[in-house]
Amino acid sequence: xxxxxxxxxxxSPTGYLxxxxxxxxxxxxxxxxxxxxxxxxxxxxxxxxxxxxxxxxAILDGMEWLGLDYDEGPPxxxxxxxxxxxxxxxxxxxxxxxxxxxxxxxxxxxxxxxxLKEGRTPKYDGRCREGGGAVHGRKxxxxxxxxxxGTTEVVDMIHGIxxxxxxxxxxxxxxxxxxxxxxxxxxxxxxxxxGMTHIIRGDDHLNNTPRQILMYQALGYDIPKFAHVPMxxxxxxxxxxxxxxxxxxxxxxxxxxxxxxMINYLVRLGWGAGDQEIFSREELIEKFSLDGIGKSPAVxxxxxLLWLNHHYIKTGDPERIASLLNGILVQKGxxxxxxxxxxxxxxxxxVKCQQEKRKTLVEMAELSTYFxxxxxxxxEKAGKKYLTPENLLLLEDLxxxxxxxxxxxxxxxxxxxxxxxAEKETGLGKIAQPVRVALTGGTVSPGIFELVSILGKELxxxxxxxxxxxIGNRSAD
RNA sequence: GGUCCCAUCGUCUAACGGUUAGGACGCUGGCCUCUCACGCCGGUAAUACGGGUUCGAAUCCCGUUGGGAUCACCA
Numbered sequence: 090x091x092x093x094x095x096x097x098x099x100x101s102p103t104g105y106l107x108x109x110x111x112x113x114x115x116x117x118x119x120x121x122x123x124x125x126x127x128x129x130x131x132x133x134x135x136x137x138x139x140x141x142x143x144x145x146x147a148i149l150d151g152m153e154w155l156g157l158d159y160d161e162g163p164p165x166x167x168x169x170x171x172x173x174x175x176x177x178x179x180x181x182x183x184x185x186x187x188x189x190x191x192x193x194x195x196x197x198x199x200x201x202x203x204x205l206k207e208g209r210t211p212k213y214d215g216r217c218r219e220g221g222g223a224v225h226g227r228k229x230x231x232x233x234x235x236x237x238x239g240t241t242e243v244v245d246m247i248h249g250i251x252x253x254x255x256x257x258x259x260x261x262x263x264x265x266x267x268x269x270x271x272x273x274x275x276x277x278x279x280x281x282x283x284g285m286t287h288i289i290r291g292d293d294h295l296n297n298t299p300r301q302i303l304m305y306q307a308l309g310y311d312i313p314k315f316a317h318v319p320m321x322x323x324x325x326x327x328x329x330x331x332x333x334x335x336x337x338x339x340x341x342x343x344x345x346x347x348x349x350x351m352i353n354y355l356v357r358l359g360w361g362a363g364d365q366e367i368f369s370r371e372e373l374i375e376k377f378s379l380d381g382i383g384k385s386p387a388v389x390x391x392x393x394l395l396w397l398n399h400h401y402i403k404t405g406d407p408e409r410i411a412s413l414l415n416g417i418l419v420q421k422g423x424x425x426x427x428x429x430x431x432x433x434x435x436x437x438x439x440v441k442c443q444q445e446k447r448k449t450l451v452e453m454a455e456l457s458t459y460f461x462x463x464x465x466x467x468x469e470k471a472g473k474k475y476l477t478p479e480n481l482l483l484l485e486d487l488x489x490x491x492x493x494x495x496x497x498x499x500x501x502x503x504x505x506x507x508x509x510x511a512e513k514e515t516g517l518g519k520i521a522q523p524v525r526v527a528l529t530g531g532t533v534s535p536g537i538f539e540l541v542s543i544l545g546k547e548l549x550x551x552x553x554x555x556x557x558x559x560i561g562n563r564s565a566d
Numbered sequence: 567g568g569u570c571c572c573a574u575c576g577u578c579u580a581a582c583g584g585u586u587a588g589g590a591c592g593c594u595g596g597c598c599u600c601u602c603a604c605g606c607c608g609g610u611a612a613u614a615c616g617g618g619u620u621c622g623a624a625u626c627c628c629g630u631u632g633g634g635a636u637c638a639c640c641a
Binding site for chain 2 (some may be wrong): 099101103113133134135136138139190193194198201204205207208209210211212226228229243248250253254257258259261262264265266267269271272273275276291292293294295296297299317320322325326328329354357358359360361362363364365366382383384385386387388389390391393394396397399406410424443445446447456462484506510516517518519520524525532534535536537538552
């Protein structure tokens with residue numbers, strides 16, 4: 090009880106960091122932070138064929154983006170700890186709890202297919218178990234000797250007690266014929282030696298757990314507490330995969346999502362605390378608890394994620410949103426290079442007048458091009474509807490009034506519009522829209538006063554004169 | 567197929583033996599309005615099914631059905 094909590098996130102570097110992994114990492118992180126424990130990152134790269142440095146970097150990048158900081162220096166890499174596993178294999182061999190097996194992969198595969206065909210459970214038949222596997226000239230794998238009778242109980246903090254008949258478990262390979270240890274063995278050795286108190290992981294590992302427990306026991310190590318969290322499913326209720334859209338966490342960064350939205354969304358997928366939907370990082374650390382995690386799998390719902398993202402854009406600090414937008418603007422080719430620090434105030438103004446209406450940073454960037462490009466294209470439909478001869482006088486009038494104005498504050502701009510409204514005895518709707526089209530090329534933009542104010546005198550006059558020419562060209566046709 | 571897990575609105579969830587079964591996303595009607603939005607007010611919609619236990623069941627037990635996971639010299 091007084092023991093210091095230690096948890097880990099142990100991804101395998103065989104691809105990008107996906108959403109399910111991130112949620113597992115998040116749960117571990119929150120659990121550790123809440124209890125003042127340690128959260129460690131361990132890279133499970135015992136499969137040298139599939140593990141890549143790029144994947145390790147992707148994991149690190151994802152964790153950093155989301156602010157899931159881990160303790161205890163550089164991540165542990167299993168591939169650097171081979172002698173440790175070897176030593177443990179030797180121990181089991183010496184105790185008679187493991188044995189060499191010389192069945193070839195082809196033979197195994199053949200028997201597996203045969204078993205499946207006959208409707209039997211495709212498990213290893215144990216033919217090398219009692220020393221019969223000493224066929225010379227063949228490289229042996231090492232198998233763990235599972236008890237043939239009895240039951241093994243998994244005490245799970247989410248699912249309760251689950252019991253397995255040992256007879257259902259076969260003798261799994263703990264060391265490959267090339268000498269590399271396998272996952273199910275390394276997790277046990279590492280979790281034990283690294284002093285993990287709680288194993289929080291996806292429930293796709295539930296079926297591995299009894300065999301792991303058996304190995305803890307054989308090795309004489311304490312068994313940690315387990316918490317198997319339900320999977321994340323796609324809209325068709327099958328395991329979330331590429332078929333359901335983006336599953337790489339960094340793809341969401343590129344799509345203009347905020348890390349806090351991602352965190353908030355993911356934590357609510359399978360976990361809840363009353364009716365609360367919005368959680369700050371601090372609240373999460375305070376309120377997170379394993380009890381709040383449900384037992385059933387959850388379907389990933391992009392609409393709700395989008396809603397949360399919108400919420401965080403709406404309520405976020407404009408300066409911060411601006412610096413994130415700066416990167417997206419470049420990513421989308423709207424800016425050729427990021428704005429320097431002294432021009433960030435301008436982006437912040439653009440953000441302020443848009444943050445309540447844009448759901449992603451990408452959307453904000455793409456609908457803000459007229460703030461960043463010098464020249465705009467006028468949408469044909471919008472031009473046809475609003476840049477008409479009837480509006481010519483209006484625009485010319487405004488050009489004169491704007492030209493005479495030096496202070497382009499929102500208040501002064503508003504005053505001018507009101508004056509025009511009074512003179513023409515018309516509503517704002519009649520005059521705002523032509524100006525909007527003149528200034529943005531389209532019919533969608535922030536409030537007209539803010540728009541004019543932010544764009545500034547030079548650009549406003551330039552574009553309005555362009556619009557007047559546009560009207561002239563059209564009517565000349 | 568064997569084993570294991572799971573089951574409240576379309577989706578995420580609340581209700582841990584007594585509620586008109588609550589909230590959120592989505593969808594939708596209205597209001598607001600200079601465009602698009604935001605916001606506000608309202609609506610839609612669920613305890614998979616069948617047996618028990620109990621004065622009383624979404625909640626506990628059993629079965630059925632349905633879904634998921636897993637059965638590699640992957641992790």
